[in-house]
Amino acid sequence: MGKKILFxxxxxxSFSAATVEAQYGYDDRLRLDIAPYVWLxxxxxxxxxxxxxxxxxxxxxxxxxxxxLGLSGHIEVKKRNWAIIFDWIYVDLLKDPTYTEIxxxxxxxxxxxSKSLEILGGGRYFKSExxxxxxxxxxxxxxxxxxxxxxxxxFTTDLTKFLVFMFRxxxxxxxxxxxxxxxxxxxxxxxxxxxxxxxxxxxxxxxYESGSGENLFVYDMTTSGPGITMIIHF
Numbered sequence: 001m002g003k004k005i006l007f008x009x010x011x012x013x014s015f016s017a018a019t020v021e022a023q024y025g026y027d028d029r030l031r032l033d034i035a036p037y038v039w040l041x042x043x044x045x046x047x048x049x050x051x052x053x054x055x056x057x058x059x060x061x062x063x064x065x066x067x068x069l070g071l072s073g074h075i076e077v078k079k080r081n082w083a084i085i086f087d088w089i090y091v092d093l094l095k096d097p098t099y100t101e102i103x104x105x106x107x108x109x110x111x112x113x114s115k116s117l118e119i120l121g122g123g124r125y126f127k128s129e130x131x132x133x134x135x136x137x138x139x140x141x142x143x144x145x146x147x148x149x150x151x152x153x154x155f156t157t158d159l160t161k162f163l164v165f166m167f168r169x170x171x172x173x174x175x176x177x178x179x180x181x182x183x184x185x186x187x188x189x190x191x192x193x194x195x196x197x198x199x200x201x202x203x204x205x206x207x208y209e210s211g212s213g214e215n216l217f218v219y220d221m222t223t224s225g226p227g228i229t230m231i232i233h234f
Contacts, residue, residue, distance in 0.1 A: 028080055035074040037229030039202060041091055043100070045221030047130060049142045051214045054132065056100065056221065058093055063225075066095045074229070081112040085120065101129040102223070104204075108150065116157045124148045124172060124181070126206065128219060144217060146177035146208060164189040164196065178208035178219075189231070196231040 043058040058066075071090045076083050087106040092099070108122025127145035152170025159165050167186045173179055187200025203224040210217050 031078040032234040033074075033076040033078070033231055034234070035229045035231040037072045037074060037227050038070065039072050039089060039091075039227040040225040041070075041102075041223055042225050043093075043221055043223050046218070047221070048216055048218035049130065049132075049140060051216045053218070054098070056098065058095065058100070060225070062093065062095055066093050067091065072227075074231075083110040083112070083118070084108075085110055085122070097133045099129075099131040101127075103127040103145075106150070110154065116155055118154045118156075119152070120154060120170065121149070121151045124150050124183075126178075126208075142217060144208070144210070144219065148172040148177035148181055148206075149174065150181075150183070152183070159188075162191055164191050164198075166198070166200070173206070173208075178206050181206040187227075194233045196233070198229050198231060199226065200229070201226050 040060060040063055041058070042060055042063065043056055046053050046055055048054075070092075071088070073088050075086045078084075085106065085108045087104075089104040090102070092101040094100075103126070105125040106122065107125075108120045110118045110120040112118045125145070125147050127143070129141070129143045131139060131141045133139055150170045150172030152168065154166070154168040156164060156166045165186075165188055169182070169184045171180070171182045173181045181204070183202070183204045185200055185202040187198045189196045189198035201224075203222065205222045206219060208217075208219040
């Protein structure tokens with residue numbers, strides 16, 4: 001079932017590319033957007049390790065107090081109605097007795113259907129490392145990683161000469177990597193000649209399960225929060 005959905009995603013993208021190429025006049029130059037950003041993440045959900053379930057609740061206060069490092073970046077390469085999207089997030093949080101490390105990466109292809117609307121499809125990589133102590137003598141550590149196919153869309157429009165609105169949503173997993181995941185982001189940007197400053201809010205949910213019995217691992221988590229970025233246009 002998951003493979004059929006993946007093939008369907010590729011077919012939709014290929015069909016859309018073939019049908020819209022001649023409908024709109026696009027800039028034929030190769031363009032590049034680079035956007036370092038900060039995502040103030042909160043996490044709420046359950047993680048089951050070796051059959052034992054633990055609840056995780058990281059708040060904004062925890063992020064500022066316990067986050068050791070956060071590296072995030074977004075790159076887009078564009079030509080005509082095509083765009084290749086690369087996104088990377090790394091966050092670690094140490095809140096005794098739990099250490100959580102998250103790496104989230106995306107590589108996708110977007111096709112513009114109109115001036116404001118794009119559809120996209122690709123893959124999202126996720127890696128989670130969790131360490132915790134049941135007692136001072138016992139350190140438990142588990143690391144899981146998977147890749148999900150994703151499909152979604154993005155809507156971008158000018159509100160004024162300088163203000164721009166963005167909304168993006170996608171779903172994925174379909175049993176190929178995780179059972180299911182969804183992702184929503186929306187923001188307002190202020191655009192200058194070659195730079196756009198944007199504030200946005202993002203919610204990402206994933207449900208992943210592997211193993212059984214004492215080897216059961218379940219990641220059922222919502223990660224969300226506001227973010228700020230500076231998009232540099234080349």
